[in-house]
Amino acid sequence: MRAKIFDSTLRDGAQAEGISFLVGDKIKIAKALDELGVDFIEAGNPGSNQKDMEFFHVAKGLTFKHSKLVAFGSTRRCNGEASSDANLLALLEAGTDYVCIFGKSWDFHVTQIINTTLEENLLMIKDSIRFLISKGKHVFFDAEHFFDGYKSNKEYAIKALQAAEEAGAECLVLCDTNGGTFPDEMVEIIKDVKKNVHTELGIHAHNDSGMAISLSVLAVLNGVTQVQGTFLGYGERCGNANLSAIIANLELKRNVKCLPDGNIKDLTNTARVVAEISNFKLLSTLPYVGETAFAHKAGMHVDGVFKNSKSFEHISPDLVGNERKFLISEVAGKATVLAKIEKIYPNVEKNDPRLSMIIQRIKDLEYLGYQFEGADASFELIVHKTFGAFKPFFEVLDFKTIGEGPSKANLHSSAAIIKVSVEGIEEITAANGDGPVDALNEALRKAIGRFYPILNMVHLSDYKVRILDGKESATAAKTRVLIESTDGASTWSTVGVSKDIIEASFKALIDSIEYKLFKENNK
Ligand SMILES: CC(=O)SCCNC(=O)CCNC(=O)[C@H](O)C(C)(C)COP(=O)(O)OP(=O)(O)OC[C@H]1O[C@@H](n2cnc3c(N)ncnc32)[C@H](O)[C@@H]1OP(=O)(O)O
Numbered sequence: 397m398r399a400k401i402f403d404s405t406l407r408d409g410a411q412a413e414g415i416s417f418l419v420g421d422k423i424k425i426a427k428a429l430d431e432l433g434v435d436f437i438e439a440g441n442p443g444s445n446q447k448d449m450e451f452f453h454v455a456k457g458l459t460f461k462h463s464k465l466v467a468f469g470s471t472r473r474c475n476g477e478a479s480s481d482a483n484l485l486a487l488l489e490a491g492t493d494y495v496c497i498f499g500k501s502w503d504f505h506v507t508q509i510i511n512t513t514l515e516e517n518l519l520m521i522k523d524s525i526r527f528l529i530s531k532g533k534h535v536f537f538d539a540e541h542f543f544d545g546y547k548s549n550k551e552y553a554i555k556a557l558q559a560a561e562e563a564g565a566e567c568l569v570l571c572d573t574n575g576g577t578f579p580d581e582m583v584e585i586i587k588d589v590k591k592n593v594h595t596e597l598g599i600h601a602h603n604d605s606g607m608a609i610s611l612s613v614l615a616v617l618n619g620v621t622q623v624q625g626t627f628l629g630y631g632e633r634c635g636n637a638n639l640s641a642i643i644a645n646l647e648l649k650r651n652v653k654c655l656p657d658g659n660i661k662d663l664t665n666t667a668r669v670v671a672e673i674s675n676f677k678l679l680s681t682l683p684y685v686g687e688t689a690f691a692h693k694a695g696m697h698v699d700g701v702f703k704n705s706k707s708f709e710h711i712s713p714d715l716v717g718n719e720r721k722f723l724i725s726e727v728a729g730k731a732t733v734l735a736k737i738e739k740i741y742p743n744v745e746k747n748d749p750r751l752s753m754i755i756q757r758i759k760d761l762e763y764l765g766y767q768f769e770g771a772d773a774s775f776e777l778i779v780h781k782t783f784g785a786f787k788p789f790f791e792v793l794d795f796k797t798i799g800e801g802p803s804k805a806n807l808h809s810s811a812a813i814i815k816v817s818v819e820g821i822e823e824i825t826a827a828n829g830d831g832p833v834d835a836l837n838e839a840l841r842k843a844i845g846r847f848y849p850i851l852n853m854v855h856l857s858d859y860k861v862r863i864l865d866g867k868e869s870a871t872a873a874k875t876r877v878l879i880e881s882t883d884g885a886s887t888w889s890t891v892g893v894s895k896d897i898i899e900a901s902f903k904a905l906i907d908s909i910e911y912k913l914f915k916e917n918n919k
């Protein structure tokens with residue numbers, strides 16, 4: 397069995413709050429979808445705005461390996477001529493071989509929204525399709541609000557489909573425009589539609605009831621061949637059917653081909669590219685492609701996966717190009733620690749008492765407010781310390797920070813003084829900084845920098861602060877600081893907790909520096 401994938405990220409996805417594609421963005425996303433091998437890319441509505449029209453002009457000079465570009469628009473306006481309708485003429489100017497036009501199939505919309513007669517709407521559908529076909533286009537017909545229309549006036553909704561069929565549309569797409577349809581009622585409606593029309597059918601579902609993926613998959617299993625949606629579910633209100641999940645469900649669970657052979661492995665990478673260009677963080681819990689889709693945190697789950705991955709995974713992550721992750725936390729057990737350290741201490745057995753010591757230390761610290769799932773380097777230090785592999789590189793004997801306010805433009809607002817001991821040699825240094833943490837960071841590096849010049853390459857790339865019990869303790873609340881550091885080649889994250897934000901930051905900073913020095917010494 398085969399389903400044709402029709403991606404509308406660049407058209408219906410652009411109707412989502414927060415999205416505004418540039419022409420260049422659209423080209424990059426279209427190229428990524430083409431690489432993946434979707435059949436159709438609905439790339440915009442040329443009658444709507446200059447950007448969409450410009451995309452189609454630029455696209456005339458581009459080659460696509462697999463996908464066909466589709467221009468989208470509405471049927472002609474009421475009581476007008478198709479041959480002079482601005483929207484239909486814009487569809488021609490777009491220059492694509494395929495066009496998709498939407499028309500009304502709900503009687504209520506015809507009489508109350510476009511304010512015309514039921515007969516005129518059927519003529520609008522027929523005229524528009526015939527006109528586009530006479531200009532050499534392949535035409536798909538989106539029957540807007542089809543399921544609501546069917547429930548309101550079944551005969552009329554079917555007549556709208558028949559009008560499109562009679563005019564020569566190549567696919568009749570049943571749209572759940574308002575996203576309120578349930579899968580069971582949809583299946584019954586599709587069965588009836590198939591008795592009344594004989595053209596290929598499509599499904600276009602919105603996610604207002606959280607059903608869009610189910611609707612799309614079930615529609616295919618009931619004989620629909622074209623699946624419209626957006627790659628990550630972006631779209632008006634609650635979004636469109638999420639194609640990345642639909643493709644994986646159909647290919648991996650129901651043996652329905654959607655992509656060229658082998659390309660399903662590129663699903664996760666395509667999702668990351670589409671999210672990045674859309675300027676959204678990829679939702680981590682997205683099925684199949686999200687960053688946490690195969691992340692295991694509960695100790696018993698990690699133990700199960702370690703023994704046999706199918707115990708807590710519905711598919712193997714590599715089938716869709718994703719990765720398994722184990723998260724260390726207070727709900728972890730020994731299996732989690734083993735999974736995390738198997739590359740650095742490969743021969744450790746589950747009954748090794750040091751694993752219990754590590755777990756206890758993590759649970760104690762998380763009780764105090766630490767969080768290790770985002771601080772792998774701090775966790776690794778605990779492991780090395782417990783295994784006796786870590787020898788301290790320096791000792792901080794004392795530090796002081798001095799803040800100045802109000803801060804003056806172009807002048808450092810803080811200073812720090814620090815006293816450290818390295819192999820018995822004491823060193824006192826002072827430094828300025830933009831704020832006390834920055835000053836402390838500078839002073840510490842100055843103090844130990846002459847012993848460990850490698851630290852010149854290290855700098856902080858991210859700094860996150862979370863107040864842990866702000867409501868109860870106000871300004872005396874505990875603070876958790878997460879620091880991300882980099883040496884240009886790799887990045888690592890560390891954590892510190894204290895009632896004092898400077899001390900919490902300093903703890904995370906010390907972990908960061910100790911981690912780098914340990915790694916350097918154990919290459
Ligand atoms: C379910 C969907 O997602 S369908 C796609 C919806 N997408 C969009 O609306 C985005 C693009 N839209 C636009 O850029 C603008 O709405 C335009 C350029 C198309 C039209 O702008 P305007 O002429 O200012 O009209 P406006 O947006 O205020 O109203 C929509 C008009 O389209 C008409 N219309 C709506 N659906 C259809 C249809 N299927 N066929 C013909 N006309 C239609 C309405 O009757 C209304 O016309 P009226 O002003 O004569 O009553």
Ligand SMILES: CC(=O)C(=O)O
Pocket residue numbers: 408498538539540541571572573574600602
């Ligand atoms: C056509 C369309 O986008 C819809 O009916 O939702």
